Amino acid sequence: MIELLRDFGNIIEKERAIEIENDKLVIVGDLHGSFNDLKCILEKTSIEKRIKGEDVGLIFLGDYVDRALSADEQVKLLRKLFEMKIKHPENVFLLKGNHEDITCSFYWEQEYPIGWKTAFTRIFNDEKIVKKMLEIFDMLPIAATKEKTILLHGFVPYSKERVITIEEIEKAELRDDIYEQILWNDPNRFGKTRRSMRGIGYEVGKEDFEKFMEKNKLEKLVRAHEPVENGTEDIWKDGKAFTVFSNNEYYNIGRIGFLEI
Numbered sequence: 001m002i003e004l005l006r007d008f009g010n011i012i013e014k015e016r017a018i019e020i021e022n023d024k025l026v027i028v029g030d031l032h033g034s035f036n037d038l039k040c041i042l043e044k045t046s047i048e049k050r051i052k053g054e055d056v057g058l059i060f061l062g063d064y065v066d067r068a069l070s071a072d073e074q075v076k077l078l079r080k081l082f083e084m085k086i087k088h089p090e091n092v093f094l095l096k097g098n099h100e101d102i103t104c105s106f107y108w109e110q111e112y113p114i115g116w117k118t119a120f121t122r123i124f125n126d127e128k129i130v131k132k133m134l135e136i137f138d139m140l141p142i143a144a145t146k147e148k149t150i151l152l153h154g155f156v157p158y159s160k161e162r163v164i165t166i167e168e169i170e171k172a173e174l175r176d177d178i179y180e181q182i183l184w185n186d187p188n189r190f191g192k193t194r195r196s197m198r199g200i201g202y203e204v205g206k207e208d209f210e211k212f213m214e215k216n217k218l219e220k221l222v223r224a225h226e227p228v229e230n231g232t233e234d235i236w237k238d239g240k241a242f243t244v245f246s247n248n249e250y251y252n253i254g255r256i257g258f259l260e261i
């Protein structure tokens with residue numbers, strides 16, 4: 001496992017702001033330790049076969065860990081994700097979710113039913129692996145773009161004083177305000193921007209979302225972070241902002257969501 005983590009780390013080290021150049025892109029939301037849901041998506045999209053013949057990318061929007069039904073499944077999921085990235089570095093992309101951040105693993109050490117640290121400790125019983133995992137998590141990029149589409153885990157960052165730019169996102173350092181907001185924010189579907197009930201970040205209203213998109217010359221956003229009925233959601237029903245959520249095993253939302261753009 002430690003070799004796999006090292007190889008994966010060496011590849012993502014160079015990835016900071018990802019610009020996806022593949023013609024097509026399959027987008028996967030929160031998996032939360034469900035290897036079975038990942039397997040189902042890989043089968044339904046035939047993505048591993050397609051990668052060999054066409055210019056198609058596969059991006060995961062974070063939250064790979066915690067809430068797993070078994071330690072074995074949690075470890076199998078991460079192993080598969082890392083192996084795919086190593087095998088197809090130009091086609092497979094992994095973004096960071098709030099569960100891959102210390103703000104989560106510090107406050108909620110034990111994520112029911114099985115958190116990633118418990119899973120790793122149970123299976124490997126090696127502190128070095130847990131430490132390496134934390135290092136890897138901190139290396140994951142927080143946002144990607146494909147033409148005029150932006151992809152991230154939580155939602156767009158907000159500031160009272162100004163509209164935040166893509167350049168600022170690219171420069172955001174570990175645990176900066178902008179950095180954490182990208183992992184933690186949500187859209188406010190019914191009102192204006194306000195502080196989040198989660199205790200970190202904001203719920204960003206439609207108006208501030210549109211300002212962000214306009215300033216950064218973006219047309220579409222795809223994010224994850226919240227379970228949505230049927231696995232996907234057109235947030236304001238205008239084709240500009242989407243949620244995709246891919247865990248059905250724990251959340252039982254009716255469908256394993258993924259999108260293709």
Ligand SMILES: [Mn+2]
Binds near residue numbers: 153225226
């Ligand atoms: Mn999340």
